[in-house]
Amino acid sequence: MKWTLYTASTLLLLLFLFYGSIYFGMWGKVPNKKQLASLKQSQATQVLDKNADLIGKFYIYDRQSIKFEGFPQHLIDALIATEDSRFYEHDGVDNKSLLRVFFKTILMSDESSGGGSTITLQLAKNLYGREDYGYLSIVVNKVRESIVAERIEDIYSKQDILTLYLNTVPFPDNTYGIESASQKFFNSTTQKLSLAQSATLIGSLKANHSYNPRLFAERSQLRRDVVINQMLKYDYINLKQANKAKQDKIELDYQYYAPNQGLAPYFRAHIKKQLDTLLQQEKFKKPNGEVYDIYRDGLKVYTTLDNTLQKYAEEAMREHMTNLQKQFEKAYGENAPWLKNKKTFLAAKQRLKIYKKYVSQGLSAEAIEDSLNQKKETELFSWDATEVKSMSVLDSLEYYSKFLNAGMVSLEPSSGAVLAYVGGIDYRYFQYDHVSQSKRQVGSTFKPFVYTAALESGMDPCTYFPLEAVTYTDVDNWRPTNASKIEDSENVNYSLEKALSNSVNTIAVKVLYETGVNSVVEQAHAMGIESDIPRVPSIALGSSNVKLIEMATAYTSYVNHSVPSSPIFISKIEDKDGNVVASFEDLHPSLKNDRQKAFSDDTRQVMLEFMKATVNEGTATRLRSTYGLSNEIAGKTGTTQDNKDGWFVGITPNLVTLTWVGNDNQQIGFSSTAIGQGANSALPIFAKYYQKISADDDYKDIANAHFEKASSEVLSSLDCEVIKKDGFFKRLFGSNKTEKKFDKKEKKKKKGIFGWLKKDK
Known part of the structure; x- marks a missing residue:
């Protein structure tokens, strides 16, 4: 008896000392109540679209917190029934379970006896992790967690503990918190989870990898059914509900929020660049003067993107580029x-x-x-x-x-909001952003700027120019020609509308000569082109290099009262508690100022008629004939020298969309104009995109919108034949040469108009 009492007393003393050594931090610091009362967990910054739907995240740990009210009751019930059936009865430690663990798991090595862990103990583990103490690890960590758990129970209510737990617990695929898991696996908020979906996610907590529904659907479903049976056992659901939930197969709507995957990766990368700059500004720092950390501080970044339009844009790009790539490679064959x-x-x-x-x-x-x-x-x-x-x-x-790349951007002209943004064909392999970084030759998409400047200078819309090519001796005998034989060019004259809608090179240069290169350059800059434009006559054919976002901006002026929109990406930033960090007015102070018109209302209406003719009768008729689009659309195709770049700009009353296709190696172009012209390489992306928009009833305001009606004066100014042939006597007595040269006499005669040539030369 003495030895038994002595041994028991010694063991109790040792256990007490062992417990005390853990309690006082000899095995590692144990957080006190003050520290526990101010828990701060790293949270992912959410990037949201215009409807507050999640696009992606920036994070170290993929976690986003929600309040208790966001948890459906069946989620709470599934958690308690499976993980801690006596949750509401204990103070953080379930002593019965711990005794079972001590005697069966530790002394008898019976791993089937369970872990004896409560939700509060798991929360302690989630918050502070575990250390390696050798063969004593499980005992030290369990005791340490029990101390933390009891302190948590003293500070927080059961509701608060559930909230903390569900916001921090790890789920499969490196996902932390129920909201992140709901968004990732089911593309749903937690509040909208079904009973079966909740049971699936709660079931995965037992083993994140083994019960990952993405990797092991059958195993995950069996585990889900165990959770449902536990809910039935503890009377959280009835038999009918249990059977119905178990009949449902697991159907994932998996979302990739990693930087290189998922929806709009180029857009998200651009947003990150903007945030890196914005959040350094003094007015956007934390109240204590610290800079917000987008990876830890759980910001909410509200953007202008429309998730659905973005999805349509990416689908259209993939559908077209898959086929175009095959055409491209086949056309070159062994001579690539x-x-x-x-x-x-x-x-x-x-x-x-x-x-x-x-x-x-x-x-x-x-x-x-x-x-x-x-x-x-x-x-x-x-x-x-x-x-x-x-x-x-x-x-x-x-x-x-060998791979062709692509860029696409859709702007709302009235606001400048970026609604869709495709910077390339696949961000995982091609991270160069062709919308905001790349500068490419713009080809014939520059011609509307030339014609706009001409109209602004006073040129009549019914002015005619001959099709025939001209050699310009002032520019090294430069002789621009047309891409293909449009007609028998001798003695044929085109109106401005016909020349632009059919993208006639020879006339574009003549219009520039009549208008003056300086006027054209100034007009382009007034419309939002920020890139440098060389003051040479070849710009009439699009020889200058410009960013896609600039070109799209310039075209918005044709449907925004002659004012170019400023591209807007971010509309608001909030902190994790919903406090506004940066409002729209803070982010875009320049929009408060009155913007200047880039050209007159009459010019705008005339140019719209010209570009509507491009779609109805000119180089973009495929939109009607091949793709069956009957919407009101204006537009302009573009093809650069040696077929290296294909462009298309589609203008509708409420949406301006620009598409570009080319090779990242600018030495590699298309093998022929038939394949490489903008109407074949870039236009189909817009066409497929707009087909999807037109089929969606939610976008009737875009698909069914009508252009402003041109004034009677404008319509009258356009009332002329688009083609005019020289009369008999002019053909009989006029020059029969197919080209003209500006000799020294003519240069002197035209000095007032072409004086810039001498300077540039």
């Missing part, structure tokens, strides 16, 4: 410029950073070639499916050089 040992490939190889690095290190040509041919396993982009192959640097260069 991206193939090894071709001149274009060799030039691209010498531009590689790794190649330049080897050269700077003094490696021989043979050694460089050997290094660049070392192979490794590489995941490759493909329109069909990604695949892994053994590839060298040169293999990869050849493989990726």
Whole structure:
């Protein structure tokens, strides 16, 4: 008896000392009540669309918190029935369960006895993690968590504990908190989860990987049914509800919120750049002067994007580019410029950073070639499916050089709101943003600026110009021609409408000469083009390099009372508690000022009629004939020299959309105009996009909108034949040459109009 009492007393003393050593932090600091009362968890910044629907997140841990009112009752019931049936009865530690763990799990090594953990204990673990203490790890961590759990119970109500738990518990795929899990797996808010969906997510808590519904659907479903049975056991649901829930198959609507995946990745990357700059400003800092951390502080960034339009835009791009890529490769065949040992490939190889690095290190040509041919396993982009192959640097260069890329942006002209934004074909493999970063030759999409400037200078809409080509001796005998034989050009004259709608090069240059290059450049800048425009006559054919977002901005002026819109991406920023960090007025103070018109109302109405003719009778008639669009649409196609860039701008009363297609290597163009012209390469993206919009009843305000009616004066000024042939006597006695030269006499005669040529020369 003495030895028994002595042994028992010694064991109790040792246990007391052991517990005390943990309590007083000898095994690691235990948070006190003050620290627990001010819990601060890292939260993901949410990027929301115009309807407050989630687009994506910036995070270290994918977590976004919600209030208790956001939890459906069946979610709470599923959690308690499965994880802690006596939750409302204990003070954080379920002593019965702990005794079972001690005797069965530790002393008898019976792992089937369970963990004895409560929701509050799990919360303590979620908040502070576990340390490795060797063979004592499970005991030390359990005791430490029990101390924290009891302190949590002293500070927080049961409702608060459930809220903290559900906002911090880890779910599959590196997701933290029920709201993030609901959005990721079911594209739903927590509040809208069904009983079966709630049971699926709660079931995954037992083992995040093993019960991941994305990876193991059947296993996850079996675990879900266990949760439902537990709810039935504890009378949270009846038999009918249980059977109905178990009959439902798990149907995921999985959302990728990683930076390289999911909806609108280029747009999200652009938003991040804007936030990095905005949040450094003094007026947008925290009250204590600290800068907001977009990865931890749980901001809500409200943007102008429309999730549905973005989805339509990405689908349209993929559908068209998949087919266009096949046409592109087939047309070149074995003569493709991206193939090894071709001149274009060799030039691209010498531009590689790794190649330049080897050269700077003094490696021989043979050694460089050997290094660049070392192979490794590489995941490759493909329109069909990604695949892994053994590839060298040169293999990869050849493989990726063949791919066409694309850019697309849709603006609401009245506000400048960016509603859809596609910066490239796949952000995982092509992270260069073609909307806001890339500058490409704009081709014939520049011509409307020339015609707008001409009308503003006083040129009559019914002015006629001859189709025939002219050699300009003042510009190194430059002789612009048309892409194809439009008609027998001799003795044929086109009106401005016919010339623009059919994108006639020869007349575009003549219109620029009549108007003056300075006037055209100033007109383009007034319409929102910020890039430098060389003051040379070739700009009439789009030789200048401009960003896509600038071109889209300029075209908004045609449906925004002659005023170019300013592109807007962010409308408001809130902190995690809903306090406004930056309002619309804070973010866009310049919009308060009165904007200047870029041209007159009459010019706007005339230009709209010209560009409607482009769609109805000119280079963009495929919208009607091939794609069956009957909406009111104006537009302009564009193709650059050697078919390297294809463009299309689609203008509707409430939406301006610009599309571009080309190769990132600007030495590689399309093999023919038939494939590379804007009407074939870029226009179909807009067409497919607009087909989807027109089929959606929610977008009738866009699809069914009507242009403003032109005034009677404007309609009268356009009342003329679009083609006029020279009369008999002019054909008989006039020059029969197919070209003209501006000789010195003519230059002197025209000095007032063409004086800029001498200066530029």
